[in-house]
Amino acid sequence: MHGETDMNEGGPSGRFAPSASPLVHPHVVTERSPATTSDLSFRASAAKALGDVQLRANFRRAMDGLMAKRAAQFPDPGDLQELRDLGTAVRARSLLRLPELLEQLEASCSRNGIQVHWAETCDQANALILGLLQAKGATRLVKGKSMVSEEMHLNAFLESHGIESLESDLGEYIIQLDHETPSHIIMPAIHKNKGQIARQFSQKIKDAKYTEDVDELTALARKVLRQKFLEADAGLSGVNFAVAETGTLCLVENEGNGRMSTHVPPLHIAVMGLEKVVARLEDVAPLYALLTRSATGQPVSTYFNLISGPRAEGEKDGPREVHLVILDNGRSRIYGDPQLQATLRCIRCGACMNHCPVYTRVGGHAYEAVYPGPIGKILTPQMEGVGLRHDLIHGSSLCGACSEVCPVEIPIPDILVRLRREATHADAGSKVAGKGTGRTAAEDLAWRAWAAVLKRPGLYRFSVWFATRFRRFIPGGLPLLKAWTMSRTKPLPAPRSLQERLRSEGLPRV
Amino acid sequence: MNAPKPTKAYFYGTCLVDLFFPDAGMAGIQLLQRAGVEVVFPEGQTCCGQPAYNCGFFEEARAVARTQIALFPEDLPVILPSGSCAGMMKHHYPDLFRGQPEEAAALAFSARVYELTQFLVDVLEVRLEDLGQPVKVTWHSSCHALRDLGLKGQPQALIGQLAHVELAPLARERECCGFGGTFSVRHPEISGAMSCDKAADALATGAEVVLSTDGGCLLNVKGVLEAQAAPMRVQHIAEFLWERTHAR
Numbered sequence: 001m002h003g004e005t006d007m008n009e010g011g012p013s014g015r016f017a018p019s020a021s022p023l024v025h026p027h028v029v030t031e032r033s034p035a036t037t038s039d040l041s042f043r044a045s046a047a048k049a050l051g052d053v054q055l056r057a058n059f060r061r062a063m064d065g066l067m068a069k070r071a072a073q074f075p076d077p078g079d080l081q082e083l084r085d086l087g088t089a090v091r092a093r094s095l096l097r098l099p100e101l102l103e104q105l106e107a108s109c110s111r112n113g114i115q116v117h118w119a120e121t122c123d124q125a126n127a128l129i130l131g132l133l134q135a136k137g138a139t140r141l142v143k144g145k146s147m148v149s150e151e152m153h154l155n156a157f158l159e160s161h162g163i164e165s166l167e168s169d170l171g172e173y174i175i176q177l178d179h180e181t182p183s184h185i186i187m188p189a190i191h192k193n194k195g196q197i198a199r200q201f202s203q204k205i206k207d208a209k210y211t212e213d214v215d216e217l218t219a220l221a222r223k224v225l226r227q228k229f230l231e232a233d234a235g236l237s238g239v240n241f242a243v244a245e246t247g248t249l250c251l252v253e254n255e256g257n258g259r260m261s262t263h264v265p266p267l268h269i270a271v272m273g274l275e276k277v278v279a280r281l282e283d284v285a286p287l288y289a290l291l292t293r294s295a296t297g298q299p300v301s302t303y304f305n306l307i308s309g310p311r312a313e314g315e316k317d318g319p320r321e322v323h324l325v326i327l328d329n330g331r332s333r334i335y336g337d338p339q340l341q342a343t344l345r346c347i348r349c350g351a352c353m354n355h356c357p358v359y360t361r362v363g364g365h366a367y368e369a370v371y372p373g374p375i376g377k378i379l380t381p382q383m384e385g386v387g388l389r390h391d392l393i394h395g396s397s398l399c400g401a402c403s404e405v406c407p408v409e410i411p412i413p414d415i416l417v418r419l420r421r422e423a424t425h426a427d428a429g430s431k432v433a434g435k436g437t438g439r440t441a442a443e444d445l446a447w448r449a450w451a452a453v454l455k456r457p458g459l460y461r462f463s464v465w466f467a468t469r470f471r472r473f474i475p476g477g478l479p480l481l482k483a484w485t486m487s488r489t490k491p492l493p494a495p496r497s498l499q500e501r502l503r504s505e506g507l508p509r510v
Numbered sequence: 511m512n513a514p515k516p517t518k519a520y521f522y523g524t525c526l527v528d529l530f531f532p533d534a535g536m537a538g539i540q541l542l543q544r545a546g547v548e549v550v551f552p553e554g555q556t557c558c559g560q561p562a563y564n565c566g567f568f569e570e571a572r573a574v575a576r577t578q579i580a581l582f583p584e585d586l587p588v589i590l591p592s593g594s595c596a597g598m599m600k601h602h603y604p605d606l607f608r609g610q611p612e613e614a615a616a617l618a619f620s621a622r623v624y625e626l627t628q629f630l631v632d633v634l635e636v637r638l639e640d641l642g643q644p645v646k647v648t649w650h651s652s653c654h655a656l657r658d659l660g661l662k663g664q665p666q667a668l669i670g671q672l673a674h675v676e677l678a679p680l681a682r683e684r685e686c687c688g689f690g691g692t693f694s695v696r697h698p699e700i701s702g703a704m705s706c707d708k709a710a711d712a713l714a715t716g717a718e719v720v721l722s723t724d725g726g727c728l729l730n731v732k733g734v735l736e737a738q739a740a741p742m743r744v745q746h747i748a749e750f751l752w753e754r755t756h757a758r
Contacts, residue, residue: 047699357686361703395697397690397704398564400657414605421566447562451570454525455577457554464529483695487702488733491530498523498532502551508536510543510756 040368042392049362055191059363062190066354069297070405086286088409091345094278098335101244101277102326108247112309114322122152125327129154129236129269130161132323136267138163138233142225144251144258145169146238147185147348148271148327150370154236166232168225168257170218177204183364185371186295186350191363225257235261235319239272240347241287242324245280249324251305252291254298259305268319270307274326275335275344287347290407294349330383336431339418343378345408350375352402352412358395367392374402378415386423387437393419465500467493515634518548519587522578524595525557526725527746531591534725534746538591538626541752545634552581560598561691563606572606579603579612579619587633588623591748593655593723596625601658625655626748627723631664640672642754648678648717650708650731652724653686665723665747672754678715682707689730702734709734712742719743721750 049055074080094101106116119125133141141163143149155176158165167176171189174197175182182188189197194212201220202210208220237258241250249270251258262268278284292298311318334340353359353373364372369380369392377396381389398413406412419432424443426436453459467474471493476485484491519542527535539549556574563571582588590596600623607616630636649669655661669677688694688704695701709731712720720742722728732744 043697043699046697050699050703357688357704358700361707362700391696394565394693395700397653397686397688397693397701399653399686399690401653401684401686404657417564417566419566420564421568424566443565447565447567447570450562451567451573454556454559454574457556457577460556467529480695483698484733485737486698487705487737488730489736491729491733493529494532496532498528498535499555501532501536507549507551508540508543510540 040388040392042367042389042395045366045368046358046362046395049366054193055363056361058191058193059360062187063354063360066297070294070351070354071297073293073297073299083286083290084407084409087290087347087407088345090278090283090286091347091408092342094283095275095335095341095344097279098275098277101279102274104244104279105242105247105277108244109324110247112247113312114247114249114307114309114324117323117325118328119325120328122327122329125152125271125325125329126154126157128325129271130158130163132267132269133158133163133234136233136321138267140228140232141165141234141236142168142228142232142257142261142265143172144235144237144253144261145172145188146236146271147182147370148238148273149236150182151273151329152271152327154271165236166225166228168228168255168261169253170221170255170257173221173225174200177201181365181370183372184350184353185348185373185375191365225260229257229260229264232261232265234267234269235263235265236269236271237262239270239276239324240291241284242272242277243279243281243284244277247308248281249305249307250284250288251307252288252301252303253305254296254302256303259303262305262307263318266320267323268307268310268321269323269325271325271327274328274331275346291347291349294351294405294407330433333431333433334382340382340415340432342410343375343382343415345410346375346379347408348375349407351405351407352410355401355405357397357399357401374412375410378410378412378419381419381423382433385434385437386419386432387434387439390423390438393423393438461499464493464497468495468497468500471495515546516587517546518550519589519629520582520584521549521551522558522582522588522590522595522599523551523555524590524592524725526729527591528555530729531725531746531749534591534749537746537752538589538748540756541626541630541636541748542589542634544756545630545636547634550584550586554581558595558598559606560595560602563598563602564691568606572610575599575603575606575616576612579616582619582622586622587629588619589626589629590623591626591723591746592725593625593652593659593661594726596623596628597654597658599623625659625661625664625723627664627668628659628661631667636668638668638671638751638755640674640754641757642672642674644674644676645719646676646678646715646717647719647721647750648680648712648715649683650680650687650712650720650722650727651683652722652727655723656684661723665721668747668751669721672751675754678717680708680711680715682711687727687730689726691726694730705730705734706738709738709740709742713740717742719745719750721745721747723747 109116117128155165167173174189183191198212201208239249240252292301310322334343352375356374359373367376369376371379381393400413402412422432422435423438521539523535542549559571559575600620603616603620607613687708688701728744735742
């Protein structure tokens, strides 16, 4: 788990303790990485997480709460389905017109005084942002929450160039103090409980007294952050929705830190994945309604910022300059596949992880990825390579709890099956990163043998006869059986199969 | 005016019922027969192809599925004692055969597929008379029955018809039991944790038996309960319904 290994080594050097050493994240892939599957093991990191009783309790309690809150927001299944249909249609329609809408967004933003920059890779996006900051001589950046900036590993990059990059979202602030990565895309510090945060604050915030009172803890962070907002040379934020027609950047948040980051410092830089664009302001309404309800079970968020440009002549506040960095990082490749394109409908609500029986048990860090949970399971392999992430793609029972709650109806289990296909087959015409690189001779042979038996009823009948006759003598050391019996007894075939009984006795007669 | 009820139907045994739960297969056939349906059980049945399909080995899945579709040529309903296999045949065959020469045949076949309790409730509208002793049971919805196939309480409705059966719901009835086919052996640690939680949930209901539509879930939960020497049985819904409603 990267949160506990490489990130913890840079010791805290001050209150905000940016990691002392430049951090090269193992999963930043700009060129195809030569790493092999053995470098990343969901199975191993999940097994480790499963052994952490406190972690499991924290996640279970938190996810139970989130599921209940979401359910309370959608009391009527018919109304919910209507809203989901609308949200899905908006996102699908936006993607259909994506190239056109992005051009329109650029034109509208430019008209509003927002300078638009394009980055194909995370490296390019980082360099662009560094350039913007250096041009202003900025050394102190405050950040609103942004998963795209996590994708870019922006904090580590800026710190390696001598720029303080401070997270101002409370959850992000908490994990930054411990040099951790988010364990959830909406609630980044959800893996920690109150007591853990209380201890951390008392140790890492100057003059902080130990308290487990949530309001007091929040006030502690607020006091520190308030000063930082006033001192910052620049602010950075993500974008929830970008409106092509009006050139408006929408930012959904609860703490006001998003507004502070984007309005107090003289320079505001927004970063977004290129899929975030919608055509019109009206498109935002259903997506917003779905986002807050699905994410945290709120009918509305405390703040909803509509950013439409820098401070105009005669205005008394707002940034002097606003920039928008639009990142690709593999998205246009995903876009090029008609089935996989649905991945880009995501509005990053996190409901899939809140409802996922796997995520609930292992937590976000076990995924060794920026985006954990079901959406991460389909997004990460498409960004980094399906072969490299083969065991992650298989780390799902395909139960469908994710797609059942997804506000934009992304068929995550179907996409997982498709990615399993891509990992093991290099189909002509497929654009999927790393296609075919997860193929092994053993698995190949296993499925061929499976089909060879099951397409021949005679062979099947013999196999079943064999299994029933020797049912008590199946060796437990067989690899699959060994895995199965870690938690279970050996499965015992019946003494005679259904088909054997029907053949000898004939059909029953009622 | 309701459509006339079918008088003849195919039965698809499924590989897990064939090998592990033959009594459930027999019971399913008998429940249909008692409701006035002549059951046809074609020879040559093996597997719906789901394991290979779910792992992305579509050619292998298709090679098997093709042989199975061919066993059911007549325009009759095809009844399965499994939500998962029925979901595969009903909702994933159309994807599996898209653009293939057999696409039309696969679509026509898929349209005829039913899970057993779905057919008993929605089509045959059976009424059950409970002849058994009082018993407390709990119900596990298989994810594929629930979400792939879209079962909407048909099994619970059948259990509800039994006068002497108390249904004690699981605290997390809609949560996966952790089986997931190859998931159970590729990720045995996560799968095991989910399975143990499901078993604990079932035990906490105080029921004697946990029922389900699906052999995979049953095999999984049974394995965990046995490993823990827990005082609880698992049983396929078909076998449970038949046991309680036929005069011996």
